[in-house]
Amino acid sequence: MAKLASRFAALDLRPAEATVLMVIDANPNITQSEIGRMLDIASANMAPLVSRLADRELVERQPVDGRSHGLALTSTGRSVTTKVKKAVAIHEEELLSKIPASQRKTFLAALRTLWSEE
Amino acid sequence: MAKLASRFAALDLRPAEATVLMVIDANPNITQSEIGRMLDIASANMAPLVSRLADRELVERQPVDGRSHGLALTSTGRSVTTKVKKAVAIHEEELLSKIPASQRKTFLAALRTLWSEE
């Protein structure tokens, strides 16, 4: 995680910021509160996080109703998110490459089991 | 890790404190600076951590030379550390029990590979 965080830092993003970008990318027009529930980030902490992304013009807030804002990536945001996803993919490949190919499937299945039963 | 941390919290220990207790248990008379290098804890953060353990009479500082202190568990410290080790063992068993027995060896070997090459 520390190494992945340093990859994000090279894009001037904290881990939570990079994750939120990927979530918006995969769920256009999702609201702040939905992201917060998904990632278990308190709404009090989502507010300044999204403000930072909006200030950097990576994300746009579009009113859904009077109190909710749908979030969407700007074109800059899309380009940064592409780099984020590449960083994640490279990171995963580097990790997996250390495990003998014959064991990868079993290993990933075991990891998924631990994750899902949490 | 969050779940293990809550097990430590039931013993009134932060994760770093529980880890330091186990390190002292396995290495009697180890010094603060050695523990710091082992666990990658800055000396500035070891000082208050050890002070807390000493104030609670879990650990004793015995001067080695004029500047180093060897650390040892008190009898209270030994009893708490026994509970810490039990908590870790139960935690590991709970995790491993979720993985089919036939895959455990492969899974642990893969984890060890990732860990050691870091």
Next chain:
DNA sequence: TATTGTTATACTCTATAACTATA
């Protein structure tokens, strides 16, 4: 009455700098 979003605030963890006493 419940929910969305916001501000203010506090606590923990970690990192840096400056210092002392000793080797």
Next chain:
DNA sequence: TATAGTTATAGAGTATAACAATA
């Protein structure tokens, strides 16, 4: 000169409380 330990402090990350606006 380098090391052990300490103090003070600053920065993240995260948590709670209080609040306004809206459903």
